[in-house]
Amino acid sequence: MGFDFNSLLAFIIFGVTIGVVYGIVALGISLIYSGLDIVHFAHGEMYMFGAFFGLVLAHNVGVPYPVALIGAMILTAILGMAVERVFYRRLTRAGGGYTVAGMGMIICGFGMSVALVNAAYFFFGAEAEPFRANLDYIPRLTFPGDINVPESYVLTAIISVLLMTGLHYFLRHTKTGLAVRAVAHNKDIAYLMGINVPLMISLIFGLACGLAAAAGVLIGPMQSVQVEMGYLMLMKAFAAAVVGGFGSLPGAILGGIMVGIFENLGAAYISASHKDIYAFLLLILVLMFRPSGLFGVEAKVKA
Amino acid sequence: MVFLSRIADLIDALASRHRLLPWLIAYLMLLPLPFIMSTFFNSYLIDLANRSCLFILLAVGLNIVKGFCGQVTVGHIGLYAIGAVTSAVLSLEPGGFGGALGFGLPVWVSIPIAVLVTAFAGLIVGLPSVRLEGAYLALATLGLGESVRIFIAVTPALGSSTGLMMIPAPSIGSFVFDSFTSYYYLVMTAALVGIYFSFSILRSATGRAFQAIREDTIAASVNGINVIKYKLLAFVLSAIYAGLAGALFAHMPPGYLHHNNFTVIEMVTLLLMVVLGGIGNVWGGVIGAIVVTIAYDQTKDLVVYFMDRPIVIQPLVFGLSMVLLVLFMPRGIGGWFEGVLRNRRFIKRSEEKLGGTARNS
Structure with missing residues (x-):
């Protein structure tokens, strides 16, 4: 295969779009990490549940795609908050305050991830379902050099930017956002300042799970939706969060884009069947040589 | 409890003869296991x-x-x-x-x-x-x-x-x-x-x-x-x-x-063994391995029909039990085991100090 500049450009464009979706999931993981000091191993399942909620809303209830997106985000946020309230909160209390003994939380999240996947079989079945969405009102983009970008990719880019701007506005310019940042910074002092810390933690969890659900609904029309999809997404989102520096929100998006490009280029120029390994490879390389991430500040070691 | 501490006493007595003696006896006791199994149960x-x-x-x-x-x-x-x-x-x-x-x-x-x-x-x-x-x-x-x-x-x-x-x-x-x-x-x-x-x-x-x-x-x-x-x-x-x-x-x-x-399921099974047995406890890990392997085998084909869909519920049960174990029994079986043995050691030491009257008084 000769070197073709146009196809390289196409791979990069698709890599960026997929990467933004990884970035959205990574954003949630980073949010939970900075807010609760835990690494949420069941976040891929929130993404999967979000995709299925969106699918059920769009196909069975018959609402238009944007409504399905918002509905799925709300439903998944409620699910996430319930899981946090019933299971994780108990564990965080056992550790004293809201900091957690690392191993217990990791094992708990791991078990929760497996339990959620298999609970999903009950409701959604084992078949991969195509997500049919009517996206004709979105223009197709054509880049120079005859690169056609499908509607779903354009939509993904638009909605991702909207979500990120919304999150940034919420965290930086509203009073509740300030409270969330205070909780992430120091829970004890936030308590003393009269912030309702448990409520804020629920809010953080809900936000993070809502973001994961948005990613699930966005990726639905590009790939099909199935129960086992959460696990690989979790690994890639972790890779994105680590590459961007764990706990850093802009880093999560940049990391996601890097993972997306890396993966697409690897699949195109090295070997397509090893596609899913490249993200791990990047993850391990970054962890070993620059644990604080490529864009991150000094890594907070919390375990 | 009493039974457990009897066994522990016996093992201590054997180990005082020679360090490897309890292990040798355990090995000898495990030797006829396949014959017992194939005679009384089945070779599976x-x-x-x-x-x-x-x-x-x-x-x-x-x-x-x-x-x-x-x-x-x-x-x-x-x-x-x-x-x-x-x-x-x-x-x-x-x-x-x-x-x-x-x-x-x-x-x-x-x-x-x-x-x-x-x-x-x-x-x-x-x-x-x-x-x-x-x-x-x-x-x-x-x-x-x-x-x-x-x-x-x-x-x-x-x-x-x-x-x-x-x-x-x-x-x-x-x-x-x-x-x-x-x-x-x-x-x-x-x-x-x-x-x-x-x-x-x-x-x-x-x-x-x-x-x-x-x-x-x-x-x-x-x-x-x-x-x-x-x-x-x-x-x-x-x-x-x-x-x-x-x-x-x-x-x-x-x-x-x-x-x-x-796969990840195997990893979960392995983690469950260690968590059930109590992290850091050798005998706990052994007991956990045996219990979970048997449980894994028994629940492998357990299928529940939900809305006409056959669902294998084993991973669900394993995942949930891992979460619940971490929440409610963080020290596992091994932790309980260790507590009993520590009690026994404590009683023994007090007996030595008080001249053998501690258990009855």
């Missing part, structure tokens, strides 16, 4: 016992790095896979089925090589632990473990989707370990020796260094413990256990290996 139980022994090896090995040294690793099943595939590929005849690699080495050569290769892989898995802690380390090891499985799944030379078949069984002279019963002696011996060495490690200076690192890494380094060396050593030791278990698994009677044996 022997296969179950074999798999329990392999999982005992794995769980005890995982305990060294996780329980003794306090490093969170969730990629252990990847090491198991490396051990299994290396030994299988080395011992297969060249030009095997479906483009699988083969070197045709004798089994007794391929198993030690597989263990060495796995030990080296353990060193690589352990390298991130030098710089990373807690959740970061869990991520790195999860990534490594899963990439091993995906690599096996997409590489035809290592069996890819068809798996490796006709893996030869080990033999001594003309005696071939190709039945469940004969293989039982191989894996049972390995498991018992593995448990014994695990205790030896725990009691040695190395074991104390591991525990010091677990409790406080900085304090350990101040006390002159080479933290990097001992962390890597813990990973290598546990990798040796995993490699041996994997190699023995590869040559087990059906002689068939598929990458589905190394």
